[in-house]
Amino acid sequence: MKQVVILSGKGGTGKTTVTAALAHLASQELSIVLADADVDAANLELVLAPDKQEEHAFSGGKVAVIDPDLCIACGRCAEVCRFEAILVADTYQVDTLSCEGCAACFYQCPVEAIQMQAMQDGRWFRSDTRFGPLYHAHLFAGRENSGKLVTLVKQQARLRALDTGADLLLVDGPPGIGCPVISASAGADMALLVVEPTVSGVHDLERVLATTEHFGVPAGVIINKADLNPARSAEIVAFCEARGVDVMGQLPYDDAVTKAMVAGWTVTEGKGEGKVAGALREALVLIKKACFI
Numbered sequence: 001m002k003q004v005v006i007l008s009g010k011g012g013t014g015k016t017t018v019t020a021a022l023a024h025l026a027s028q029e030l031s032i033v034l035a036d037a038d039v040d041a042a043n044l045e046l047v048l049a050p051d052k053q054e055e056h057a058f059s060g061g062k063v064a065v066i067d068p069d070l071c072i073a074c075g076r077c078a079e080v081c082r083f084e085a086i087l088v089a090d091t092y093q094v095d096t097l098s099c100e101g102c103a104a105c106f107y108q109c110p111v112e113a114i115q116m117q118a119m120q121d122g123r124w125f126r127s128d129t130r131f132g133p134l135y136h137a138h139l140f141a142g143r144e145n146s147g148k149l150v151t152l153v154k155q156q157a158r159l160r161a162l163d164t165g166a167d168l169l170l171v172d173g174p175p176g177i178g179c180p181v182i183s184a185s186a187g188a189d190m191a192l193l194v195v196e197p198t199v200s201g202v203h204d205l206e207r208v209l210a211t212t213e214h215f216g217v218p219a220g221v222i223i224n225k226a227d228l229n230p231a232r233s234a235e236i237v238a239f240c241e242a243r244g245v246d247v248m249g250q251l252p253y254d255d256a257v258t259k260a261m262v263a264g265w266t267v268t269e270g271k272g273e274g275k276v277a278g279a280l281r282e283a284l285v286l287i288k289k290a291c292f293i
Contacts, residue, residue, distance in 0.1 A: 001162060002292070003190075004169070004190045005217075006019045007173040007181060007184070007212070009175070009193070013196050013224055014196070014224040015173070017224075020048060020172075020266040020267075021266045021267050021268045022280065024269055026170065030166075032168045032169070033157050033160050034133065034134040034170050035134070035156075035171045035172070037153055047264060050134050055123055060122075060146075061144070062103075062116040064094045064105050064106055064116055065094060067113045067114070068091045071091065071113040072110075072113070073092060080104045081104060083100050084098060097142060101116065121145060122143060123137065123138050126156065136153065137153050147180050147183045154184060154187075173191075177211045182211065190219070190290055191218070193212070193221045197226055197233040205236060219245055220286070221245055223250045225253045227252045227253055248283045248287060248290075249279050249283035250279065251279045252276060256277075257276055
């Protein structure tokens with residue numbers, strides 16, 4: 001079983017569009033399992049229309065809770081809290097939005113009136129799609145530990161792929177270079193980096209490429225809307241050649257992509273063979289060759 005994760009140095013480059021199309025194309029000849037690791041703003045399900053089979057709560061950390069019956073209002077908790085999460089009114093209370101779960105107040109309370117309680121930070125799901133099983137999640141607004149949730153989603157998807165003998169685990173990764181990206185990239189056989197020919201295109205690519213290189217994940221590049229700015233696209237190609245990174249495809253601009261997204265289909269499922277669909281088919285051939293599939 002091979003793992004391919006699709007990443008981008010910033011959001012909005014067409015990463016999910018590429019992932020959904022590759023899922024459609026790959027599922028025609030391979031058994032695949034899908035994972036949407038962009039738990040802060042998951043949108044792969046908008047195209048795949050998943051039928052949810054399982055739903056589970058996710059707790060990424062704990063928050064302090066003060067028992068008013070035991071509290072002696074000594075103020076020690078407020079003194080040691082660096083996040084100003086202790087509210088002092090008629091009784092001492094914890095602002096759960098400000099609490100970072102460091103447990104300093106828990107250890108300093110002289111009467112053990114404070115307990116650390118798990119807090120639900122989101123949900124994760126197992127769903128069926130027309131291309132194969134999908135593991136995805138939703139992190140509640142303002143919650144942290146998205147890296148932990150990404151790890152959980154990937155672990156569940158990987159176990160499903162191993163149990164069923166799937167050929168490919170395809171992961172729609174989060175944008176950027178933070179902890180969620182690192183979690184999504186762990187164990188991948190290849191990272192496919194989607195970039196656009198913009199002023200910051202090379203910079204965005206360089207950031208995410210530095211991340212994958214640091215963790216030893218081989219990378220390939222797809223340039224989306226490459227024909228809108230040929231000079232910038234050429235700059236990206238030159239950068240990739242200098243770094244020894246293969247350009248797996250240059251996708252032209254095509255309003256068929258927008259029409260497909262509005263209809264809830266991948267760009268490769270429409271009638272006929274559009275310019276983008278053809279380029280993605282060629283890209284899949286290169287990806288399979290690079291991953292020895």
